[in-house]
Amino acid sequence: MSAVLPYSIAAAALVALGLFGLVVQAAVLRKILAFNLLGGGVFLLFGVVARRGAGAGATADPVPQAIVITGLVVAFAATALAVVLALRMHQITGAATIAEAAEDGFPDK
Amino acid sequence: MSGTTPGGWLLVLALALPVGGMLLAFALGGRTAERIALGVLGLGTVLAGMIAAEVYAAGAPLAYRLGGWAPPLGLRLQADGLAAAMLLTAALVLLAVALFGRAAQATPPGVQEARAPFTFWTFLLALAASLAAAFLGGDLFNLFVALEMLTFAALSLACLDGRPSQFRSELRYLFFALIGSVLYLLGTALLYGAHGTLDIALLAERAGADLPTLLAAALMTAGLLAKMALFPLHLWLPPAHAGAPPAASALLSGLVVKAAFVLLLRLWIWVLPPVPAGAGAPLLAGLGAAAILVGSLIALRQERLKLLVAYSTVAQIGYLFLMLPLVLAGDPEAAARAWLGGILQAASHAFAKAAMFLSAGLVAGALGHDRVAELGGAGRAMPMAVIAFGLAGLSLMGIPPSGGFTAKWLLLTAALGTGQWWWAAVILGGGLLTGGYVYRVLAGSLTAPPAAAPRPEPPAQGPERVALALALVSVALGLVPLASFGLVQIGRPILGGAP
């Protein structure tokens, strides 16, 4: 089982890096990247779990593998959505961060 | 437990119907989407009613084993009292919002298909599908997919108006929700690694107070709290909910946050062992108390009506968390009360808040603004909308007879019964502050309009009636005999109690 140790640590460190980036990075694009790093860490952890559960002729437990495949697709969809939102925000307001929250009420006519 | 019960097919229909409806609405487009949505949501209400009746009659949860595979390998759908009650609440609110949307979100004449109406109707179905998946799912990863569906649907509904200022607040919402999702997913990875299953019923048997389980619970809870916008994680909620069109706001505030709460209950009441859960619950309830007080206080000082209502949601979410330490206190009688109180709070808040957002939207639409200080004349121009707002407000305050009152009464007596009087103080203080902001709106709208103001255009009767009907349901929940709420107790694990 020692083979999974490097990846376990990498997964934990990726989660930490991703969280750190999501919190402190200001640019939207960097936040999206940090989210993907964070997701990568989570998926890698599933990989560790899958590898630890290898057996019965499977090189890794197929259930976590399937979960990661599903998760990767969902994460991609989320990334695409975030990118579109960021582009539209940039296009309309020229902003590249989400620093200030726009307090939004009913639009004044 | 893992087998299919009689009536289990209802669960499949409750999920497959909105999923199929959404796909068809998306494919066929335009006005057809609206027609499909109305039909599917109507049928969905019937189904939800049948499920609730079936659960109540059987006195036991319904379950359906998908594809014939038994957990842990396979997945199952299940409806206990909690799921049945929330499903019915969601179905009714969705149907009401759909009826409201017939006027507000109609495809304009002369075009085949327009962006906002098409998005609204399709995502209305999407939301129904996501909520059904979130309430009926019995597997933590399946519930993750449901949460993601919910996030996408909610985000798109929040963006419906397409105003420039919205993209920034929606982006904040998306990022925070995504962090929440990822933390939740991380928790499921640990749970699978530790117990080899993600089925809730099996985890309830296998999970102990070991390190991976506890960290998983903390991660998943934090993720769900981010999605529920529990104070102090509420940064995204006010702008997102206030910036959406009224029909969307009603759904976001009334239903979407509740789905994450159901997951939280599954985690805390089913999966977590009582000892660590009992230790963590006061922390969550403390945040809930802070949410009630701070949220109400901020709502009291808002200048915009829709933001006021949104902050009211921040506060009302807090009440849900008060049930945790009460349910976990180990007193079976108080636990049953607190459980019912919490779920009743979720349901009555869903109706009341939907009514509030709809009526606030009508008022804002007719006046052309939503400044609280300048609501004069609203009461005269659209009495039904203002009455709906007032009735909903009474329910939120906890004035009898209303669902909110019964909910708070149950929580109150459970708090006193378990010797945790401080939660009682919070419940009552929150009611007072709630009264303050509801009063501000009502008093403002009942004053005479400024002389120079143009006479506001009275809204159509139909939408006003929908708002009023929702408010009345929220009030009427307080008149239903308590015994018939025995439904929500079905399937709840009875805890031995923390030492």
Place this chain on the structure above:
Amino acid sequence: MGGLVDWLLAALVLGAAAWTLAAPTGFAAVVGFVGFGLLVTLAWVRLGAVDVALTEAAIGAGATGVILLMAVVRLRGGAEEVSAATPGRAVMVAAGLLAGGVGLALALAVLALPDPAPGLAAAAMARRGELGLGNPVAAVLMGYRGLDTLLESVVLVFAVLAVWSMAPDRRWGGIPGPRFPRQEAGPLALLARLLLPIGLVIGIHVAWVGAEAPGGKFQGGTILAAMWVLAWVAGLVQPPAIASQAVRLALVAGPLAFLLAGFAGMALGEGFLAWPPGLAKPMILLVEAAMTLSVAAALALLVAGPPERAA
């Protein structure tokens, strides 16, 4: 030796991740991320999860990389805004400590996982024959946890519509994404012409073998989507108008087929999402084909973005 490779790979993954965070420009960061994705793909191979490795390469690194690269080009400027919004040292330190704390707790929890690991490998391997599938991951995706896959394919439809709905009102029904000039000659046109037929074959092949060997609809669909994006960028094809009925049908074909198959299972077999005995393999392949089409369409349209031009 093997252990050293794993340590090295893990370190490289972390290094790429750190570079992605710290890179001086957005472009460099995205390039770092694509490199990160490829290294993670290797890690997946080392972890014995070839199916995931393929998906990671196709979607995690490939498709995500493409949309991020397209975004970085359009998100120019804003340096002052970014530096103004970057939090101060105190917040940085606090964030570092807290994130480090989470990572540490996670590492401890992973080390505390029970040995031997509980899991479902044996069960999943044992029963895949009932589905006529050789690849256990496919058995999980299409069989045991079919509902996940069904809902996930629905999520893709959600995402496409969500992306479309960000468009300005007047663009509704129009053509997504920027217009690329048609390149009659030049390297890109050549690449597109040469690669397209090969890519299509490979994509369909990857999707097809998924039943028995690593591969499947998501990986294959991504390759097909990539081919379409290549043709689009080379100006050979235009994205379809989002009002087009064909596009809508392509997007919902997969989930709808899955849903119908689920009901067929209710009628013929053990219940919803059950594959009728004997018919399992052909039905699964049919659904997988529809899903491949839908995945390819959804990924391509997600890359293209919201409608920007009139049809």
Place this chain on the structure above:
Amino acid sequence: MTGAQALLVAAIAAPVLLLAACLWDGARRRMPGLLWLAPLPGLAAALLAADTTPLVLDAARLRFTLALDAPSALLLGAAALLWSAAGAYASRYMGRGPGAERFALWWLITLSGSLGVFVAGDLASFYLAFAAVSLAAFGLIVQDGTPRARRAGEVTLLLAVMGEICLLLAFALLAEAVQGPSLAIADAVAALPGSPARGLAVGLLVAGFGLKAGLVPLHVWLPLAHPAAPMPASAVLSGAIVKAGIIGLLRFLPADGALSDWGGILAGIGLLTAFWGVGCGIVQANPKTVLAYSTVSQMGVTVAALGMGMAMAAPGTGMAVAFYATHHVLAKGALFLAVGLAAGSGGWRRWLVLLPALILALGFGGLPGTGGALAKAAVKPQLGEGLVGLLAGLSAAGSTLLMLHFMRRLIALEAGGTADRPARGLLLPWLGLAAAALLLPWALYGAAGLGDPWEALGKDPVAALWPVLLGAALAAGLARQDRWLGAVPEGDLLLLTGKARRLGAACGAVAVRAEALLRAWPIAGLALMALLLALFGVMLAAAA
């Protein structure tokens, strides 16, 4: 369901049904003219259904119980009479139009609650009725829409909600004290003395009901609200609505000596209130405000009697206190109606108003022969002896002084022209109610089991008379001291709240700033991670 029980249902159902009828335009337009009908079933119930077997609807579930004991019946009858007379008065006074229709709606809600508190037999229905009467009164107070009315309404509403909160908590404690799921008031009261949270529960009950009854220092809303409302509304506010507090105290505090310590405290608060009301009242210029302070004072006496009864475990206290309050319902209601008439009539007809008013007014001081004298006699067992007796006498003297001051302010109101005749629709309810206030106590004294009224009055005429004479003498002495008028603003103690409000505003501003900080992206992110780790740590520590 027996006929008597049906009357109990009808007492509440009548206003509710009229309210429901307002959904139709035609009925709503006619409603101001029908208000006098709404309380009549309540009156019938008071006459015919006292001490009937409690009606338990839906025994297993809601525990929706209706009951009517003798003291409640007494008060219910008087309140119903006042509501009916004031309703008739209102139909003329308010005129027609949307304003009057709105007034009728609030009137009916308040009425249903006001009568409901007398017949509700379980905690939930009582709370519901109490909430209705407390909160809907707001609509009556702000009817005129003036800034003064609005402020009065807001203060009332705020305090009413706070009162509701006290009661809610108290009821929760009571429900907790009862063994089993019963919510019947009788069970709750029986369980109260043995409850571990007894002190807290009683304190909350006293605060919640005392607020409604106008006990110092929770009386501040009363002198603001009662004058601000239209005349008929003032009449029911001061006459009937404050009695919701009295009936609450009567029904929830066991009078059998089980809470004798609290009896003393209540008596002290009551006497303080009695003098406070007089002291603040005699410097008021507006006759309605004077009346409102008189109400404060009279409720003080009522509560003092109740408190002494509790302390001494005197038998019949409930009946005696209810009788005292009954007189106040009728007389105070009538006097408010008089204020509305005095301004609108001139010449000899003015005396149709002033003369009965003078008799009623002096009744509060115990002028022999009046209903007020009988009321005083009724609570004599509780307030007759020793120091308390002296204080009670002094407060009666104060009442005389206050009411003479009221008469002066009433006369000082600008009279109408000699030809102005009061509208018959106003005059008849007033005269009827005044007559009832004078005569009904004579009829009820015996019926209430208090003995023979003649005997009671004849017993010690000097003791009955000296407070009146002392009050009159003081009034004569103070007659020229108008410079004190307005020395105490309406709602006296409210002056002190200015600082509290500024403090509240400052706290609010701090909260707003802090919340804005928490909404900053990195801070929220830090909070999320900190929360995660804290949760993990807490659970780990508990599991270890």
Place this chain on the structure above:
Amino acid sequence: MIGALQGLGLLAAAAGAGFFLAGTVGLIRFPDTTSRLHALTKADNLGLGLVVLGLLPFAGSLGAALKLLLVWGLVLLAGGTVAQMIAARVRGTEPGA
């Protein structure tokens, strides 16, 4: 036992790795875009070619061998195209280079 073919294969793969190394050094050390491109494409195409060549003797079947060659071919195609496009871009933006 390693046959002669396999031995040659190992040598080729090692040489390929050497080219990769050189190419990477060039990528980092060369001064401008075009010369970096030169280092990268030459070294990588040749390096990968040698590696593929070296792996051919180890391929279990003809199909696997063909797949390896296909990989090389695709990389040549993609690498060449990208290099061309970068060069064209550089020529457009850096006059004189």
